[in-house]
Amino acid sequence: MTRELLDLMGIDNNRLALEWVSSAEGGRFAEVVTSFTQKIKDLGKNPLGVAA
Amino acid sequence: MNIEDAAQTTQAYYCLDCGVCTGSCPVSRVMPSFSPRIIVEKALLGLGDELLRDRDLWSCLTCSRCFERCPSSIDFPEFMRLLRAEAMKLGTQPAYSHHGMLQTIMELQTQGITQKKTDWAREAGKVAEKGDTFFFVGCMPYFQVIFRYLGVDSISVSKNIIKILNGAGIEPVVSDDEHCCGHDMLWNGQVETFEKLASHNLEVIRASGAKRVVFNCPEGFYTFKRHYTEHFGDLGFEIIHFYDLVAQMLEEGSIRVENGVGPITYHDPCRLGRMAKIYDGPREILTKLAGDNFVEMERNRENALCCGTSGWANCSTVSKQIQVERLKEAEATGAKTLITACQKCQIHLTCALSNLEMDLELKDLTSLLAEAITDS
Numbered sequence: 001m002t003r004e005l006l007d008l009m010g011i012d013n014n015r016l017a018l019e020w021v022s023s024a025e026g027g028r029f030a031e032v033v034t035s036f037t038q039k040i041k042d043l044g045k046n047p048l049g050v051a052a
Numbered sequence: 053m054n055i056e057d058a059a060q061t062t063q064a065y066y067c068l069d070c071g072v073c074t075g076s077c078p079v080s081r082v083m084p085s086f087s088p089r090i091i092v093e094k095a096l097l098g099l100g101d102e103l104l105r106d107r108d109l110w111s112c113l114t115c116s117r118c119f120e121r122c123p124s125s126i127d128f129p130e131f132m133r134l135l136r137a138e139a140m141k142l143g144t145q146p147a148y149s150h151h152g153m154l155q156t157i158m159e160l161q162t163q164g165i166t167q168k169k170t171d172w173a174r175e176a177g178k179v180a181e182k183g184d185t186f187f188f189v190g191c192m193p194y195f196q197v198i199f200r201y202l203g204v205d206s207i208s209v210s211k212n213i214i215k216i217l218n219g220a221g222i223e224p225v226v227s228d229d230e231h232c233c234g235h236d237m238l239w240n241g242q243v244e245t246f247e248k249l250a251s252h253n254l255e256v257i258r259a260s261g262a263k264r265v266v267f268n269c270p271e272g273f274y275t276f277k278r279h280y281t282e283h284f285g286d287l288g289f290e291i292i293h294f295y296d297l298v299a300q301m302l303e304e305g306s307i308r309v310e311n312g313v314g315p316i317t318y319h320d321p322c323r324l325g326r327m328a329k330i331y332d333g334p335r336e337i338l339t340k341l342a343g344d345n346f347v348e349m350e351r352n353r354e355n356a357l358c359c360g361t362s363g364w365a366n367c368s369t370v371s372k373q374i375q376v377e378r379l380k381e382a383e384a385t386g387a388k389t390l391i392t393a394c395q396k397c398q399i400h401l402t403c404a405l406s407n408l409e410m411d412l413e414l415k416d417l418t419s420l421l422a423e424a425i426t427d428s
Contacts, residue, residue, distance in 0.1 A: 001197055001198065001200075004197045005153075005157065005194065005197055005198070007168060008167060008168060008169045008193055008194060008197065009157065009160055009161075009165050009167055009168075010165050010166040010167050010168050010228075011165060047164070047165055047166060048160070048163050048164065048165060
Protein backbone atom coordinates (compact mmCIF):
# COMPACT_ATOMS: atom_id res chain seq x y z
CA MET A 1 0.00 0.00 0.00
CA THR A 2 2.77 2.46 0.87
CA ARG A 3 4.34 1.77 -2.52
CA GLU A 4 1.11 2.63 -4.28
CA LEU A 5 0.76 5.83 -2.25
CA LEU A 6 4.31 6.84 -3.10
CA ASP A 7 3.50 6.28 -6.77
CA LEU A 8 0.51 8.61 -6.54
CA MET A 9 2.68 11.25 -4.92
CA GLY A 10 5.24 10.92 -7.71
CA ILE A 11 7.92 9.53 -5.42
CA ASP A 12 9.93 6.59 -6.84
CA ASN A 13 8.81 3.59 -4.81
CA ASN A 14 12.25 2.00 -5.16
CA ARG A 15 13.14 4.32 -2.32
CA LEU A 16 11.17 2.12 0.03
CA ALA A 17 12.46 -1.19 1.33
CA LEU A 18 11.07 -3.49 3.98
CA GLU A 19 13.21 -6.37 5.21
CA TRP A 20 13.06 -8.64 8.20
CA VAL A 21 16.44 -9.29 9.82
CA SER A 22 16.80 -11.30 12.99
CA SER A 23 18.99 -9.95 15.81
CA ALA A 24 21.24 -12.95 15.24
CA GLU A 25 21.96 -11.95 11.65
CA GLY A 26 24.49 -9.13 12.03
CA GLY A 27 26.14 -9.86 8.73
CA ARG A 28 22.89 -9.82 6.83
CA PHE A 29 21.85 -6.55 8.50
CA ALA A 30 25.04 -4.88 7.30
CA GLU A 31 24.50 -6.26 3.83
CA VAL A 32 20.89 -5.04 3.61
CA VAL A 33 21.71 -1.56 4.86
CA THR A 34 24.80 -1.19 2.67
CA SER A 35 23.04 -2.27 -0.49
CA PHE A 36 19.99 -0.06 0.23
CA THR A 37 22.22 2.92 0.97
CA GLN A 38 24.02 2.35 -2.32
CA LYS A 39 20.70 2.09 -4.15
CA ILE A 40 19.52 5.42 -2.71
CA LYS A 41 22.83 7.08 -3.60
CA ASP A 42 22.45 5.83 -7.17
CA LEU A 43 18.90 7.16 -7.34
CA GLY A 44 20.12 10.59 -6.26
CA LYS A 45 18.15 13.30 -4.51
CA ASN A 46 14.45 12.69 -4.08
CA PRO A 47 11.91 15.21 -5.45
CA LEU A 48 11.30 16.58 -1.96
CA GLY A 49 14.91 17.76 -1.85
CA VAL A 50 16.51 17.98 1.55
CA ALA A 51 14.11 17.06 4.32
CA ALA A 52 13.31 19.97 6.56
CA MET B 53 -7.00 34.04 17.07
CA ASN B 54 -7.27 33.98 20.87
CA ILE B 55 -10.25 32.53 22.69
CA GLU B 56 -11.81 35.92 23.29
CA ASP B 57 -11.76 36.77 19.59
CA ALA B 58 -13.04 33.30 18.75
CA ALA B 59 -15.97 33.80 21.12
CA GLN B 60 -16.63 37.16 19.47
CA THR B 61 -16.49 35.82 15.91
CA THR B 62 -18.76 32.87 16.57
CA GLN B 63 -21.17 34.74 18.90
CA ALA B 64 -20.29 32.41 21.77
CA TYR B 65 -20.80 35.39 24.10
CA TYR B 66 -24.52 35.10 23.49
CA CYS B 67 -24.67 31.66 25.11
CA LEU B 68 -27.87 31.34 27.18
CA ASP B 69 -26.56 28.24 28.92
CA CYS B 70 -29.69 26.41 27.77
CA GLY B 71 -27.90 23.19 26.85
CA VAL B 72 -29.70 22.55 23.56
CA CYS B 73 -26.25 22.00 22.01
CA THR B 74 -25.33 19.22 24.41
CA GLY B 75 -28.82 17.77 24.10
CA SER B 76 -28.41 17.66 20.31
CA CYS B 77 -24.82 16.44 20.29
CA PRO B 78 -24.37 12.87 19.03
CA VAL B 79 -21.07 12.61 20.92
CA SER B 80 -22.57 13.72 24.26
CA ARG B 81 -25.27 11.07 23.92
CA VAL B 82 -22.71 8.28 24.10
CA MET B 83 -19.95 10.10 26.01
CA PRO B 84 -21.63 12.36 28.60
CA SER B 85 -18.28 13.81 29.71
CA PHE B 86 -18.19 15.69 26.42
CA SER B 87 -20.40 18.74 26.45
CA PRO B 88 -20.45 21.66 24.01
CA ARG B 89 -22.25 23.75 26.63
CA ILE B 90 -19.45 23.23 29.16
CA ILE B 91 -16.80 23.98 26.52
CA VAL B 92 -18.42 27.34 25.76
CA GLU B 93 -18.86 28.02 29.47
CA LYS B 94 -15.22 27.24 30.24
CA ALA B 95 -14.09 29.54 27.46
CA LEU B 96 -16.27 32.37 28.77
CA LEU B 97 -15.13 31.84 32.36
CA GLY B 98 -11.52 32.29 31.31
CA LEU B 99 -10.59 28.63 31.75
CA GLY B 100 -9.06 28.63 28.31
CA ASP B 101 -5.81 27.00 29.27
CA GLU B 102 -7.55 23.95 30.65
CA LEU B 103 -9.64 23.81 27.51
CA LEU B 104 -6.74 24.10 25.11
CA ARG B 105 -4.90 21.19 26.72
CA ASP B 106 -7.86 18.85 26.39
CA ARG B 107 -7.59 16.35 23.55
CA ASP B 108 -11.36 16.04 23.54
CA LEU B 109 -11.38 19.24 21.52
CA TRP B 110 -11.05 16.82 18.61
CA SER B 111 -13.89 14.59 19.78
CA CYS B 112 -16.33 17.15 18.42
CA LEU B 113 -17.48 15.91 15.02
CA THR B 114 -18.07 19.49 13.90
CA CYS B 115 -21.28 18.07 12.46
CA SER B 116 -23.09 21.35 13.11
CA ARG B 117 -26.25 19.86 14.59
CA CYS B 118 -25.80 22.10 17.65
CA PHE B 119 -25.36 25.20 15.49
CA GLU B 120 -28.52 24.29 13.61
CA ARG B 121 -30.53 24.24 16.84
CA CYS B 122 -28.79 26.89 18.95
CA PRO B 123 -31.27 29.68 19.84
CA SER B 124 -28.38 32.19 19.89
CA SER B 125 -26.97 30.99 16.56
CA ILE B 126 -23.55 30.27 18.03
CA ASP B 127 -21.37 28.73 15.35
CA PHE B 128 -19.99 26.03 17.63
CA PRO B 129 -18.16 24.03 14.90
CA GLU B 130 -16.32 27.18 13.86
CA PHE B 131 -15.60 27.93 17.53
CA MET B 132 -14.04 24.47 17.88
CA ARG B 133 -12.00 24.99 14.75
CA LEU B 134 -10.58 28.24 16.10
CA LEU B 135 -9.83 26.68 19.49
CA ARG B 136 -8.05 23.77 17.80
CA ALA B 137 -5.72 26.12 15.96
CA GLU B 138 -4.85 27.69 19.34
CA ALA B 139 -4.47 24.29 21.01
CA MET B 140 -2.10 23.14 18.25
CA LYS B 141 0.16 26.10 19.04
CA LEU B 142 0.35 24.83 22.62
CA GLY B 143 1.20 21.36 21.40
CA THR B 144 -2.16 19.67 22.09
CA GLN B 145 -2.83 17.25 19.28
CA PRO B 146 -5.67 15.00 18.21
CA ALA B 147 -5.34 11.22 18.14
CA TYR B 148 -4.72 10.81 14.42
CA SER B 149 -6.58 7.96 12.73
CA HIS B 150 -4.82 5.53 10.40
CA HIS B 151 -1.47 6.37 12.01
CA GLY B 152 -1.63 9.91 10.67
CA MET B 153 -1.07 8.59 7.15
CA LEU B 154 -3.59 10.96 5.58
CA GLN B 155 -2.15 13.98 7.35
CA THR B 156 1.32 12.94 6.13
CA ILE B 157 0.08 12.84 2.55
CA MET B 158 -1.42 16.32 2.94
CA GLU B 159 1.81 17.69 4.44
CA LEU B 160 3.89 16.14 1.65
CA GLN B 161 1.70 17.84 -0.93
CA THR B 162 2.91 21.20 0.35
CA GLN B 163 6.54 20.14 -0.18
CA GLY B 164 6.66 20.43 -3.94
CA ILE B 165 6.01 16.86 -5.07
CA THR B 166 4.68 16.18 -8.57
CA GLN B 167 1.80 13.77 -8.19
CA LYS B 168 0.74 11.10 -10.69
CA LYS B 169 -2.85 10.59 -9.74
CA THR B 170 -5.00 11.04 -12.83
CA ASP B 171 -4.38 7.90 -14.94
CA TRP B 172 -7.83 6.60 -13.99
CA ALA B 173 -9.44 9.71 -15.52
CA ARG B 174 -8.07 9.01 -19.00
CA GLU B 175 -9.26 5.42 -18.65
CA ALA B 176 -12.73 6.62 -17.71
CA GLY B 177 -13.32 9.02 -20.57
CA LYS B 178 -12.37 12.31 -22.16
CA VAL B 179 -10.59 14.87 -20.04
CA ALA B 180 -8.86 18.10 -20.97
CA GLU B 181 -5.86 20.12 -19.80
CA LYS B 182 -7.57 23.43 -20.23
CA GLY B 183 -11.24 24.25 -20.48
CA ASP B 184 -14.31 25.83 -18.95
CA THR B 185 -15.09 23.11 -16.42
CA PHE B 186 -12.61 21.88 -13.84
CA PHE B 187 -13.44 18.71 -11.94
CA PHE B 188 -11.94 18.87 -8.45
CA VAL B 189 -11.34 15.20 -7.70
CA GLY B 190 -9.99 15.54 -4.18
CA CYS B 191 -8.59 12.64 -2.18
CA MET B 192 -10.30 9.83 -4.10
CA PRO B 193 -7.13 8.34 -5.68
CA TYR B 194 -5.60 8.10 -2.22
CA PHE B 195 -8.76 6.69 -0.60
CA GLN B 196 -8.83 4.08 -3.34
CA VAL B 197 -5.49 2.72 -2.13
CA ILE B 198 -5.93 3.24 1.60
CA PHE B 199 -9.49 1.92 2.00
CA ARG B 200 -9.49 -0.85 -0.55
CA TYR B 201 -9.35 -3.35 2.32
CA LEU B 202 -12.85 -2.28 3.36
CA GLY B 203 -14.16 -2.90 -0.13
CA VAL B 204 -14.78 0.81 -0.74
CA ASP B 205 -14.19 1.70 -4.38
CA SER B 206 -13.71 5.48 -4.19
CA ILE B 207 -12.22 6.04 -7.61
CA SER B 208 -15.22 4.47 -9.36
CA VAL B 209 -17.19 7.49 -8.12
CA SER B 210 -14.78 9.89 -9.83
CA LYS B 211 -14.77 7.72 -12.97
CA ASN B 212 -18.55 7.79 -13.07
CA ILE B 213 -18.55 11.56 -12.84
CA ILE B 214 -16.27 11.81 -15.88
CA LYS B 215 -18.58 9.42 -17.76
CA ILE B 216 -21.69 11.35 -16.80
CA LEU B 217 -20.10 14.71 -17.70
CA ASN B 218 -18.85 13.29 -21.01
CA GLY B 219 -22.36 11.99 -21.69
CA ALA B 220 -23.65 15.53 -21.29
CA GLY B 221 -20.98 16.80 -23.71
CA ILE B 222 -18.60 18.18 -21.07
CA GLU B 223 -14.87 17.41 -21.12
CA PRO B 224 -13.66 18.39 -17.68
CA VAL B 225 -10.13 19.40 -16.71
CA VAL B 226 -8.48 17.08 -14.20
CA SER B 227 -5.05 17.87 -12.88
CA ASP B 228 -2.11 16.03 -11.34
CA ASP B 229 -1.19 19.33 -9.73
CA GLU B 230 -4.40 19.54 -7.72
CA HIS B 231 -3.69 19.23 -4.01
CA CYS B 232 -5.89 18.22 -1.13
CA CYS B 233 -8.44 21.00 -0.54
CA GLY B 234 -7.10 21.45 2.98
CA HIS B 235 -10.37 20.72 4.78
CA ASP B 236 -8.90 18.22 7.21
CA MET B 237 -5.85 20.35 7.95
CA LEU B 238 -8.08 23.31 8.68
CA TRP B 239 -10.32 21.31 11.02
CA ASN B 240 -7.32 19.64 12.64
CA GLY B 241 -6.09 23.13 13.58
CA GLN B 242 -3.27 23.47 11.03
CA VAL B 243 -4.23 26.71 9.36
CA GLU B 244 -0.83 27.34 7.77
CA THR B 245 -0.84 24.03 5.91
CA PHE B 246 -4.41 24.72 4.81
CA GLU B 247 -3.38 28.05 3.36
CA LYS B 248 -0.48 26.53 1.46
CA LEU B 249 -2.70 23.83 -0.05
CA ALA B 250 -5.47 26.28 -0.83
CA SER B 251 -3.37 28.96 -2.52
CA HIS B 252 -1.74 26.29 -4.68
CA ASN B 253 -5.15 24.96 -5.74
CA LEU B 254 -6.35 28.42 -6.64
CA GLU B 255 -3.28 28.92 -8.86
CA VAL B 256 -3.80 25.57 -10.58
CA ILE B 257 -7.48 26.20 -11.23
CA ARG B 258 -6.92 29.76 -12.47
CA ALA B 259 -4.14 28.58 -14.80
CA SER B 260 -6.53 26.04 -16.34
CA GLY B 261 -8.78 28.85 -17.51
CA ALA B 262 -11.79 27.24 -15.86
CA LYS B 263 -14.95 29.26 -15.38
CA ARG B 264 -16.54 26.77 -13.02
CA VAL B 265 -15.32 24.00 -10.75
CA VAL B 266 -17.38 20.88 -10.14
CA PHE B 267 -17.08 19.05 -6.84
CA ASN B 268 -18.36 15.70 -5.79
CA CYS B 269 -16.76 15.73 -2.36
CA PRO B 270 -18.96 17.72 0.04
CA GLU B 271 -15.94 18.75 2.12
CA GLY B 272 -14.09 20.15 -0.88
CA PHE B 273 -17.18 22.03 -2.00
CA TYR B 274 -17.89 23.51 1.42
CA THR B 275 -14.23 24.40 2.03
CA PHE B 276 -14.03 26.32 -1.25
CA LYS B 277 -17.39 27.92 -0.69
CA ARG B 278 -16.73 29.15 2.82
CA HIS B 279 -13.10 28.99 3.86
CA TYR B 280 -11.35 29.72 0.53
CA THR B 281 -13.43 32.87 0.17
CA GLU B 282 -12.81 33.84 3.80
CA HIS B 283 -9.05 33.44 3.40
CA PHE B 284 -8.54 34.55 -0.20
CA GLY B 285 -11.53 36.66 -1.19
CA ASP B 286 -13.26 36.30 -4.55
CA LEU B 287 -12.28 33.03 -6.22
CA GLY B 288 -12.70 34.29 -9.77
CA PHE B 289 -14.65 31.22 -10.82
CA GLU B 290 -18.00 29.63 -10.07
CA ILE B 291 -18.25 26.55 -7.89
CA ILE B 292 -21.01 23.99 -8.19
CA HIS B 293 -21.75 20.71 -6.52
CA PHE B 294 -22.11 17.78 -8.88
CA TYR B 295 -25.61 16.89 -7.62
CA ASP B 296 -26.90 20.38 -8.30
CA LEU B 297 -25.39 20.16 -11.78
CA VAL B 298 -27.02 16.76 -12.32
CA ALA B 299 -30.38 18.06 -11.11
CA GLN B 300 -30.01 20.83 -13.75
CA MET B 301 -29.00 18.37 -16.44
CA LEU B 302 -31.98 16.15 -15.65
CA GLU B 303 -34.29 19.11 -15.96
CA GLU B 304 -32.75 20.22 -19.27
CA GLY B 305 -32.88 16.65 -20.51
CA SER B 306 -29.16 16.44 -21.31
CA ILE B 307 -29.12 13.19 -19.34
CA ARG B 308 -31.93 10.71 -18.84
CA VAL B 309 -32.40 8.10 -16.17
CA GLU B 310 -34.50 5.02 -15.64
CA ASN B 311 -36.76 4.80 -12.64
CA GLY B 312 -36.54 1.44 -10.96
CA VAL B 313 -34.26 1.24 -7.96
CA GLY B 314 -35.17 0.64 -4.43
CA PRO B 315 -36.08 0.48 -1.71
CA ILE B 316 -33.43 3.03 -0.73
CA THR B 317 -32.79 5.62 1.95
CA TYR B 318 -30.36 8.54 2.05
CA HIS B 319 -27.74 9.75 4.54
CA ASP B 320 -27.09 13.51 4.45
CA PRO B 321 -23.38 14.31 4.90
CA CYS B 322 -22.91 17.21 7.34
CA ARG B 323 -20.78 19.29 4.95
CA LEU B 324 -23.27 18.90 2.13
CA GLY B 325 -26.43 19.23 4.22
CA ARG B 326 -26.23 21.41 7.30
CA MET B 327 -23.16 23.31 6.13
CA ALA B 328 -23.66 23.82 2.38
CA LYS B 329 -27.48 23.55 2.67
CA ILE B 330 -27.70 21.14 -0.25
CA TYR B 331 -30.63 18.94 0.72
CA ASP B 332 -32.80 19.02 -2.38
CA GLY B 333 -30.37 18.28 -5.23
CA PRO B 334 -29.66 14.73 -4.05
CA ARG B 335 -33.34 14.17 -3.22
CA GLU B 336 -34.46 15.24 -6.69
CA ILE B 337 -32.09 12.66 -8.14
CA LEU B 338 -33.21 9.98 -5.67
CA THR B 339 -36.88 10.59 -6.40
CA LYS B 340 -36.22 10.40 -10.16
CA LEU B 341 -34.39 7.10 -9.65
CA ALA B 342 -36.59 5.43 -7.09
CA GLY B 343 -39.93 7.24 -6.94
CA ASP B 344 -41.89 6.00 -3.94
CA ASN B 345 -39.16 3.51 -3.19
CA PHE B 346 -37.09 6.32 -1.72
CA VAL B 347 -37.82 6.55 2.01
CA GLU B 348 -36.42 8.99 4.56
CA MET B 349 -34.74 7.95 7.79
CA GLU B 350 -36.21 9.24 11.03
CA ARG B 351 -33.47 11.85 11.31
CA ASN B 352 -32.94 13.50 7.95
CA ARG B 353 -31.94 16.81 6.38
CA GLU B 354 -30.92 19.31 9.13
CA ASN B 355 -31.43 16.65 11.79
CA ALA B 356 -29.34 13.95 10.10
CA LEU B 357 -26.92 12.02 12.27
CA CYS B 358 -23.21 12.37 11.51
CA CYS B 359 -21.20 9.41 10.20
CA GLY B 360 -19.26 9.35 13.46
CA THR B 361 -15.82 10.79 12.84
CA SER B 362 -14.24 13.69 10.99
CA GLY B 363 -10.87 15.09 9.98
CA TRP B 364 -9.18 11.69 10.40
CA ALA B 365 -8.92 12.28 14.12
CA ASN B 366 -10.23 10.88 17.40
CA CYS B 367 -12.03 7.91 15.87
CA SER B 368 -13.11 5.91 18.91
CA THR B 369 -15.77 3.63 20.38
CA VAL B 370 -17.96 6.73 20.38
CA SER B 371 -17.66 6.90 16.59
CA LYS B 372 -18.56 3.26 16.32
CA GLN B 373 -21.66 3.62 18.48
CA ILE B 374 -22.86 6.57 16.42
CA GLN B 375 -22.27 4.64 13.19
CA VAL B 376 -24.14 1.57 14.43
CA GLU B 377 -27.02 3.79 15.55
CA ARG B 378 -27.17 5.33 12.08
CA LEU B 379 -27.06 1.97 10.30
CA LYS B 380 -29.88 0.64 12.51
CA GLU B 381 -31.92 3.71 11.68
CA ALA B 382 -31.40 2.99 7.98
CA GLU B 383 -32.38 -0.64 8.43
CA ALA B 384 -35.55 0.37 10.29
CA THR B 385 -36.84 2.20 7.20
CA GLY B 386 -37.10 -1.14 5.41
CA ALA B 387 -34.64 0.03 2.75
CA LYS B 388 -32.10 -2.47 1.48
CA THR B 389 -29.65 0.17 0.34
CA LEU B 390 -28.32 3.18 2.20
CA ILE B 391 -27.20 5.86 -0.22
CA THR B 392 -24.33 8.10 0.79
CA ALA B 393 -23.10 11.26 -0.89
CA CYS B 394 -19.67 11.56 0.68
CA GLN B 395 -16.83 9.08 0.38
CA LYS B 396 -15.87 9.63 4.00
CA CYS B 397 -19.38 8.72 5.18
CA GLN B 398 -19.14 5.69 2.90
CA ILE B 399 -15.80 4.67 4.39
CA HIS B 400 -16.87 5.18 8.01
CA LEU B 401 -20.23 3.47 7.70
CA THR B 402 -18.71 0.59 5.71
CA CYS B 403 -16.20 0.08 8.49
CA ALA B 404 -19.00 -0.18 11.07
CA LEU B 405 -21.18 -2.35 8.84
CA SER B 406 -18.34 -4.84 8.35
CA ASN B 407 -18.75 -5.88 12.00
CA LEU B 408 -22.52 -6.20 11.90
CA GLU B 409 -24.89 -8.77 10.54
CA MET B 410 -27.31 -6.53 8.76
CA ASP B 411 -29.17 -6.90 5.51
CA LEU B 412 -28.08 -3.52 4.23
CA GLU B 413 -25.91 -2.37 1.36
CA LEU B 414 -24.09 0.94 1.15
CA LYS B 415 -23.88 2.71 -2.14
CA ASP B 416 -22.70 6.05 -3.39
CA LEU B 417 -25.30 8.26 -5.05
CA THR B 418 -23.07 8.93 -8.08
CA SER B 419 -22.60 5.23 -8.72
CA LEU B 420 -26.34 4.62 -8.35
CA LEU B 421 -26.97 7.41 -10.83
CA ALA B 422 -24.38 6.12 -13.31
CA GLU B 423 -26.13 2.72 -13.39
CA ALA B 424 -29.50 4.31 -14.07
CA ILE B 425 -28.49 6.57 -16.96
CA THR B 426 -29.94 5.59 -20.31
CA ASP B 427 -28.44 6.47 -23.69
CA SER B 428 -31.56 7.78 -25.33
